[in-house]
Amino acid sequence: MSIGNSPEDDRPSIEDDGPSIGRALQQARIASGLTVDEVSSTTRVRIPIVHAIEQDDFSRCGGDVYARGHIRTFAQAVGLDPAPLVAQYDDDHGGRPVPTPAAPLFEAERIRADPRRPNWTAAMVAAIVVVIGFVGFTAFGGGDKGKPDRAVAEGPSQQKSSAPPRPTPSKPAPPKPPAPSDSAIAAVPADKVTVKITATTDKSWISAKDHNGQMLFDGLLQKGEAQTFQDAQKVDLILGNAGAIELYVNGKKIENKFEDGQVERLSYTKGDPQVG
Structure with missing residues (x-):
């Protein structure tokens, strides 16, 4: 340096x-x-x-x-x-390659029509279109003049549409279950205690035992379902949703007003219903 x-x-x-x-x-x-x-x-x-x-x-x-x-x-x-x-x-290395302009290539390949030569193909296509249009107009337009009501009077589809529809047969309503009568109450055995439980307004959990403490039923009673229990001496009940239950003991309805969601423990023996 x-x-x-x-x-x-x-x-x-x-x-x-x-x-x-x-x-x-x-x-x-x-x-x-x-x-x-x-x-x-x-x-x-x-x-x-x-x-x-x-x-x-x-x-x-x-x-x-x-x-x-x-x-x-x-x-x-x-x-x-x-x-x-x-x-x-x-x-x-011979220098950079000179790019070939694209315009002359496309210009050389472009096909130019001769203006002095008539385009017979386009003329033939136009003539065919005119003929087809005239035939279609004659077939669908002019041929139906003077006969406007013929299709309406003679068409089979019009006759089908004028026929009234057939009524659909209705199914008979299912018979309603009979209400408990005095004869049903009288049929309850006098030497046993009979308890009938029906879930009327909502589901409820039910537990039922006999006088020996043996389980007769333990489960969920859905709305509309019913269970009947009998024992020679006593039936013990637990109602998980007492307000939803309709209760018959020995053929007689229990009129106690239980509340929804209320848990009740009840015991019934032979004779008149008594809440244990």
């Missing part, structure tokens, strides 16, 4: 008769204190390709386009101006 020169004057430059592209890049890399691995990491060019470029072997770049790109990024990484190197590459 001479006194008075700037650091930029010491960077390698490409002269007319200077070193090759690979040699110039290698000298610039060494002058910048960079290794091949560091150049590869900076440019994202694989290490074997970096070595090949420094040896002026561009066959591993994959084509002229990739070679120019690698030269450009390599030069920028080591502080060289890439334009002279890319120009030198083009000179050494």
Whole structure:
């Protein structure tokens, strides 16, 4: 380095008769204190390709386009101006291909109609359309004049539509269950206690045991369902939702006003109903 020169004057430059592209890049890399691995990491060019470029072997770049790109990024990484190197590459490899303008190609393939020659195909199509239109108008328009009511008078579909629809037979309503009568109450055995439970307004959990404590029923009674229990001496009940229950004991209805959600523990024996 001479006194008075700037650091930029010491960077390698490409002269007319200077070193090759690979040699110039290698000298610039060494002058910048960079290794091949560091150049590869900076440019994202694989290490074997970096070595090949420094040896002026561009066959591993994959084509002229990739070679120019690698030269450009390599030069920028080591502080060289890439334009002279890319120009030198083009000179050494036949120069850049000149793009072919697209307009002349399309112009040469364009088919131009001769204005002096009549288009007989279009004329024939137009004539056929006119004939078809005239025939259709005659068949569907003119042929029905003077006979507007014939289809209405003679059409079989009109006769079908005039017939009244047949009534659909209605199903008979199911018979209502008979209410408990005096004879049913009288049929209850006198030597046993009989309890009938019906869930009328809502479901309710029911538990029923005989006089020995044996379980007769323990479960959920859905709305509309009923259960009947008998024992020789006593029936113990637990009603989980007493307000939803209708209760008959020994054929007689229990008129106690239980509330919805109320839990009741009841016991009944032979004879008149008695709440235990």
